[in-house]
Structure formats: C-alpha cells, structure tokens
Amino acid sequence: MKKIKISDISKEYKNTDLSSNMEDYIEAIAMLSERNRIVRVKDIAGKLNIKMPSVTAALSKLKEVNLIEYEKYGFIELTGEGKRIAERICQRHFCLKDFFQIILLLSSEEAEDVACKLEHDISPEACRQIHKFLDFYNTEENLNRDWTKRLKNILSQ
Amino acid sequence: MKKIKISDISKEYKNTDLSSNMEDYIEAIAMLSERNRIVRVKDIAGKLNIKMPSVTAALSKLKEVNLIEYEKYGFIELTGEGKRIAERICQRHFCLKDFFQIILLLSSEEAEDVACKLEHDISPEACRQIHKFLDFYNTEENLNRDWTKRLKNILSQ
DNA sequence: TGACATAATTAGGAAAAACTAATATTATTA
DNA sequence: TAATAATATTAGTTTTTCCTAATTATGTCA
Incomplete structure (x- = not known):
C-alpha cells in the first residue's frame, strides 16, 4: 500500500x-x-x-x-520545462490513481484507466482535496479505525 | 445538504x-x-x-x-432515447458534484465545474463506488461520527 | 558491404468542433 | 401591417488530431 x-x-x-x-x-x-x-x-x-x-x-x-x-x-x-510539466501531470495521475485504488477499491487497472482519463480535467483545488483525504485516510487506517473497515465493507459489495 | x-x-x-x-x-x-x-x-x-x-x-x-x-x-x-441518455449524464454529474461538494468541501461552483468536466470520462464502476461512498458518509454523518469531524477539519485547512 | 527489415517521416485527407460574416426567418411593436 | 429587432441558419474557414499510403532513413546480418 x-x-x-x-x-x-x-x-x-x-x-x-x-x-x-x-x-x-x-x-x-x-x-x-x-x-x-x-x-x-x-x-x-x-x-x-x-x-x-x-x-x-x-x-x-x-x-x-x-x-x-x-x-x-x-x-x-x-527539456527541463518538459520535465517540470511531466511532473505535474504525473502528480495528478498518481493522486487520482491512489484515490480510486486505495479508497474506492477499484482494481489497479481500473484505477489506472480512470486516472488517465480524469487527470487532464481535474482542477488543482479538487486534486489537493483528494490528496488531503488520502493523507487523512492513511493516518486513520494506520490506527486501525473502525470506520475504514465499515467503509471497505460497503465498497466491496 | x-x-x-x-x-x-x-x-x-x-x-x-x-x-x-x-x-x-x-x-x-x-x-x-x-x-x-x-x-x-x-x-x-x-x-x-x-x-x-x-x-x-x-x-x-x-x-x-x-x-x-x-x-x-x-x-x-x-426524444425518449434522448431523455434516457440525459438522465444518465445527469446522474453522473450530480454524483460527482455531491462528492466534491459534500465530502471534499469544494464550493458549490467549484464542485459544479469539476463535475461538468469529469462527468464525461469517469467510468460507471468508479461512479458507483463514489455513490456508495456518499451513501456511507451520509449515514455516518447522521450518527455524528467523530471521524467526519476530523476529516472536515483537515479538508478545511 | 549489400540486401532486407525495422523505424520514421512526408503527403494528403477526414472528422469533430469551433468561429465569423452573410443571409434568412420569426417576433415585436409603432 | 410594415419596419425593426431578435433568432437562427448557411457558407466557408480554422484548428486539432487522427488516419493510410508512399517514401526515406537507419540498423542488422549473412
């Protein structure tokens, strides 16, 4: 993970x-x-x-x-500028992929596909919020919170 | 809400x-x-x-x-078919808008914008998971769970 | 190194979406 | 109802992105 x-x-x-x-x-x-x-x-x-x-x-x-x-x-x-731009695109890509895979429990491939499509249109603000959410979730999950289990249960159905 | x-x-x-x-x-x-x-x-x-x-x-x-x-x-x-298709598009739109507004705390306008852009590319499976998440969140929130407060706190920063 | 295979480019064209300018239709109102 | 205003359409371009077919360049190996 x-x-x-x-x-x-x-x-x-x-x-x-x-x-x-x-x-x-x-x-x-x-x-x-x-x-x-x-x-x-x-x-x-x-x-x-x-x-x-x-x-x-x-x-x-x-x-x-x-x-x-x-x-x-x-x-x-x-070029240098090309790399900087690639970095931005990849950041959004991985943020989205993690979200759909880790939180929403899509398969790796499905998460990859969705990330590829959405990465071009998601706003920076929206991406930042998703990022914060992931961060929060990982912390909570490490503490083995009950709600993450309930959530997983529901999302797996 | x-x-x-x-x-x-x-x-x-x-x-x-x-x-x-x-x-x-x-x-x-x-x-x-x-x-x-x-x-x-x-x-x-x-x-x-x-x-x-x-x-x-x-x-x-x-x-x-x-x-x-x-x-x-x-x-x-x-036409009838046109309406059925509009319904599908609107379902995705509102699912996304709710998610970005209610969960991720984007403003109504920003959530609307993001929904407009992503609604064309999000997969049905991903949308269904978001829907389940919303459903879960609303239930939990009604019980006034502590984690939703912590989450809101983090997302508001 | 010359012949063949692989890779890349050029030329030319098609489809999707948008635009401006010009024209046509419909609606309003004096 | 005739003149004007508001709406809508057509004609003709532009841009983006892809394609096929044909050509050119590179790389490999007998």
Missing part, C-alpha cells in the same frame, strides 16, 4: 496550459524514459495506441514549444 | 457512446427544458458558452441520431 507523506501536501497540482492530447504525449515520454534509456516514436505510438505519423506530428509541436528536444530520426528527450 | 437514498444505488451510471461534446449538448437541453417551457438555440449557446452556429450544427447531428426532435426555426425537444 502506497504511503503518502504529509509533506507531499506541498504539491500544487497546477494546470499545464496544454491540451489533453499534448499532456498524454508528455506523460508517455516521461514514463517511457524512466524505463528505457531511449524513447522511440514506435514506443510512444504503442503506449498511446495510435499510429506513428500521429506521434511525429505531435513531436513537432512539442519541439516547437520547447518541451522536448529531438532531431529527425533522432533521440526524444524532455 | 442533499440526501442520497440507498435505493439510488441501483443507478448504473452507464456510458452513452456519445462524444463529450454531444453529451454537453444533451445535458444542456435537458437542464434548460426543466426550467423553461421552450429551449432556444440561443439559450444552449449561452449555457455552453459558444456561438449559435455551433449549436445549429450540433442539433443536426443529434437529430440525425434521433436524440432530439426539431425542425428549422422550431422547437428543440429530447
């Missing part, structure tokens, strides 16, 4: 000024570059379930606004 | 197979026809913050798929 620290409350869950789509590309690049040493057009296409030409087009736009560095047929890397 | 009945759990929060946009049009028409006896293109445009020609185009599509009845320069009305 993921533990969320009080200090994490400092997260602001700021908006990015990007379209949902562009956020998806940034997020995919960030996640892929954590796993693999290089990120390929094909990988991004695979992750987002689209064809390569769509990726190429998106990369041009992201390069245009200085969120990635790349040359034709070359490497794909987030 | 809105009270949610156990029986409401029967809500399925099914998907609609419409784009977010089309869902917005259907929802707007449903809400407007509750208040006014007739629904005008101008009203829909006002509610959705877009211009009239965009509405006209959307109405053609909705008519095409038999979700509304209307003739040029005439009345706009949801």
Whole structure:
C-alpha cells in the first residue's frame, strides 16, 4: 500500500496550459524514459495506441514549444520545462490513481484507466482535496479505525 | 445538504457512446427544458458558452441520431432515447458534484465545474463506488461520527 | 558491404468542433 | 401591417488530431 507523506501536501497540482492530447504525449515520454534509456516514436505510438505519423506530428509541436528536444530520426528527450510539466501531470495521475485504488477499491487497472482519463480535467483545488483525504485516510487506517473497515465493507459489495 | 437514498444505488451510471461534446449538448437541453417551457438555440449557446452556429450544427447531428426532435426555426425537444441518455449524464454529474461538494468541501461552483468536466470520462464502476461512498458518509454523518469531524477539519485547512 | 527489415517521416485527407460574416426567418411593436 | 429587432441558419474557414499510403532513413546480418 502506497504511503503518502504529509509533506507531499506541498504539491500544487497546477494546470499545464496544454491540451489533453499534448499532456498524454508528455506523460508517455516521461514514463517511457524512466524505463528505457531511449524513447522511440514506435514506443510512444504503442503506449498511446495510435499510429506513428500521429506521434511525429505531435513531436513537432512539442519541439516547437520547447518541451522536448529531438532531431529527425533522432533521440526524444524532455527539456527541463518538459520535465517540470511531466511532473505535474504525473502528480495528478498518481493522486487520482491512489484515490480510486486505495479508497474506492477499484482494481489497479481500473484505477489506472480512470486516472488517465480524469487527470487532464481535474482542477488543482479538487486534486489537493483528494490528496488531503488520502493523507487523512492513511493516518486513520494506520490506527486501525473502525470506520475504514465499515467503509471497505460497503465498497466491496 | 442533499440526501442520497440507498435505493439510488441501483443507478448504473452507464456510458452513452456519445462524444463529450454531444453529451454537453444533451445535458444542456435537458437542464434548460426543466426550467423553461421552450429551449432556444440561443439559450444552449449561452449555457455552453459558444456561438449559435455551433449549436445549429450540433442539433443536426443529434437529430440525425434521433436524440432530439426539431425542425428549422422550431422547437428543440429530447426524444425518449434522448431523455434516457440525459438522465444518465445527469446522474453522473450530480454524483460527482455531491462528492466534491459534500465530502471534499469544494464550493458549490467549484464542485459544479469539476463535475461538468469529469462527468464525461469517469467510468460507471468508479461512479458507483463514489455513490456508495456518499451513501456511507451520509449515514455516518447522521450518527455524528467523530471521524467526519476530523476529516472536515483537515479538508478545511 | 549489400540486401532486407525495422523505424520514421512526408503527403494528403477526414472528422469533430469551433468561429465569423452573410443571409434568412420569426417576433415585436409603432 | 410594415419596419425593426431578435433568432437562427448557411457558407466557408480554422484548428486539432487522427488516419493510410508512399517514401526515406537507419540498423542488422549473412
């Protein structure tokens, strides 16, 4: 079970000024570059379930606004600003995923799916409240409160 | 404070197979026809913050798929199927709004905004869990449980 | 190293949604 | 009822995002 620290409350869950789509590309690049040493057009296409030409087009736009560095047929890397934005998107993603998985007891996959969809539209304020809730819940749960058991019971039905 | 009945759990929060946009049009028409006896293109445009020609185009599509009845320069009305779909969208909307307002203590306006955005992307399963949670919370709250006070305290900070 | 496979790009197009400007219809009221 | 105001529609664009087919570049291995 993921533990969320009080200090994490400092997260602001700021908006990015990007379209949902562009956020998806940034997020995919960030996640892929954590796993693999290089990120390929094909990988991004695979992750987002689209064809390569769509990726190429998106990369041009992201390069245009200085969120990635790349040359034709070359490497794909987030710039500093790209990384900062990826961080924001991922924070919202994980906040939502934790909430749906830990509190609402959706399966990991279902929670992942929901997070992927909602992360683009949830407001920073709403995300901060969810974060506080998670924080509260984890503390209470550690104390083995009765209400969390009753809640789990109801949510499992 | 809105009270949610156990029986409401029967809500399925099914998907609609419409784009977010089309869902917005259907929802707007449903809400407007509750208040006014007739629904005008101008009203829909006002509610959705877009211009009239965009509405006209959307109405053609909705008519095409038999979700509304209307003739040029005439009345706009949801068909039976249109109403059933509007009902689904509104159920998700109010479920989300209640959650963000009652549990997470967002202002009514902020909760409304968030609900409007998320209602198109949240999965039925996730919505059902939120519903159960609301139900649980209302019961617990009625018993004036200590944990709801602690939670409110934290969320108000 | 040359042939073949893999990966990436370009070119061209389609669908969804929105817009402005121009036109047409309906409603109001003097 | 004729003139004006309010509404609605059409025509024509734009932007975003995706696609297929064709081409180009890169990488591999016999």
